[in-house]
Amino acid sequence: MSEVEPAYLSLNRANWDDRAPLHAAAPDYEVQAFVDDPHHLSGVVRFDRPRLGDVTGLVGIHLQCHIGTDTISLSRLGARMTGLDLSGVSIEHARRIAAAAGADVDYVVSDVYAAENALSGRTFDLVYVSIGALCWLPCVDRWAAVVAGLLRPGGRLFIRDAHPMLDTLDRDETSGLLTPVWPYFETPDPEVWDEDATYVAAAEGDEHRITHTTTHSWNHGLGETVTALVGHGLLLTLLEEHDSVPFSPFPGMVVDEIGEWRLSERPASVAMSFTLGATKPG
Template sequence: MHKPMAPEDWREANRAMWDERVPIHIGSDYYDLDSFRREPDSLRGFEVEEVGDVTGRTLLHLQCHIGLDTLSWALRGARQVVGLDFSEPAVEAARDLAASLGLGPDRASFVAADVYDAAEAVPDSAYDIVYTGVGALCWLPDIVRWAETAASLVAPGGFLYLAEFHPMTDALDDETGGRIAYDYFSRQPWVDESPGTYADLDAATVSNRSVEWQHTLGDVVSALAAAGLRVDFLHEHDITLFQRFGSLERRDGYFRLPADRPRVPLMYSLRASRPPEA
C-alpha cells in the first residue's frame, strides 16, 4: 500500500474549516435540528438493517461531527454511545443536542480528539460496535493507521461498521457521472479553497482551505483485514445522499442515476468483526 502524501498543514486547515462551519450547520435547513429533536433519527435505512439491533450494546462513533447519527443509535437502544470528533465546536454542539434530548453523559458522551488518537482519548478500551458514518474517510491521509486504530477499539465478538461514498464516484465526471474523468488510484491530496459548505453553498466563510484524499475500496478492505478484523460483508449501493453529479435524480429519498442509465456504485457499506475470545 502506498505511503500517503499530506501537506504539513492538513490537520490544522481541516480543523479550522470544520470549526467555522459548525454554527452554519447548526442553523441550516440541511441538518434541521428542530425536526431532529422532534423525530431524532438521522440514520439511513440500509445502515439500520445491516447494523441490526443495538439494544444494550456500547457504540463508538468516530468522526461524529455534531452527533446526529451518534444520538440516533442511542435512541435506538444502545446502552451507551460515545462520539469523537476533532472539532471542539462540533463536540460542544453534540453535547448540547444530547442534553436537549434528555440524554445524559451516562448514555451519550462526546470527546474532542483526533481520530488517530481515539484509543487514548475515549473512556473505554473496547466497544461492541465501532461506527464510522458517511463522508469521514476522505479527511484522513493514512487509511492503514485509521484501520489499526478503529480495529483496536472493537471488543471481542464486536464489529466495525462503515458506510461511505463509493470511491468510484471520485473517478467520474462531475456533470454526468457517466465517464471516467479522474484517476481512481490517485494518492495525491486534493486541496480545495471553495467558500461555503454543503449545508449552505452561499454561506460566507473565511477558513476555506481543506485537504482530502480518496481511498480505493481495495485499500480500505485490505487495511481492515490486516488490522485483524474479518470482513463479514461488503455491499455496494446505487444510491447516494446528495447531488454528486448533475445527472442524478431524487427518488425514494435518495439520489440515483436516471432509470434509463446503466448503474454504477455510489455508496458502499461493510461490516468487519473481531472473533470472540476463546
C-alpha cells in the same frame, strides 16, 4: 518535545469548525426534528437499519461524528454511544443538540488517529463510521489499526461511506457526462481544495460563512479499505454497494423519500456509496 500537527489536520479542522454552525442550522440535518420527536432517526441510519441489526445495549463509538445526528440515532436504537470528532465547534453543537433532544451521548474532541489515547484505552462493542469520513484521512491502513484497537473481542465495525468510484468523478461541462478525474487509489499527496461552499443548503437568513476554505482529502480504493481491515485481524461480514448517497454530488440528481440521491438517468451505472461490516475475532 511535542509533535508538530500535520498541516492537513489544522486546515481540515478549521474548515469543519466553519461548517458546523451552518450544518446545525441547515434543514437537511433535521435538528429540530430530533428535538421535537424522540423517535426521529437520521436518514443515514434509517437507510442502514436493516443491515445494522439489533444494537440494544452495545457500547459504541462513532468516529468522525460531526454534529452527532447519526450518533443520537444509534442511541435511540438502544446503543450506549460516544461520538468523537476533530472539530471542537462540531462537538459543541453535538452536545447542544443531544441535550435538547434528550439523548444521553458522550462526546470527545480528537483526531481519529489519536482516538485510543483520547478515549483512555476504552474499547467498544461497535465502531460506527458514517458518510464523508474516510476521505479526510491520509492512510486507510492507519485508520484500520485504530478501529481494530478500539474494538473488543467479538465487537464489530459498521461503516457507510461515499464510494471511492464516486469520488473520482466530475461532470464535464461540455458533454454533461461524468468523467473520472481524481485518483481512485490512495496517493501520498492529498487533493487540495479551495471552496467556500458545503454539501447542504444553508438555512434561510443564516449569515455563517466558510472562511477557512482550504482542505486536504484522499481517496481510498474499496480493495485498499477491505485489505487494511483484514490485515489488522478483522473478519469481513458485509460489503454492499449502493446506487445512492445521502447528498447531491452533481446537478440534476433525484431524491427519494428518505433523502437518498441517485442519478436521474442510468443510476445503476455508478456506485455512489457502500456499506461494510467486519468483526474482531473472539
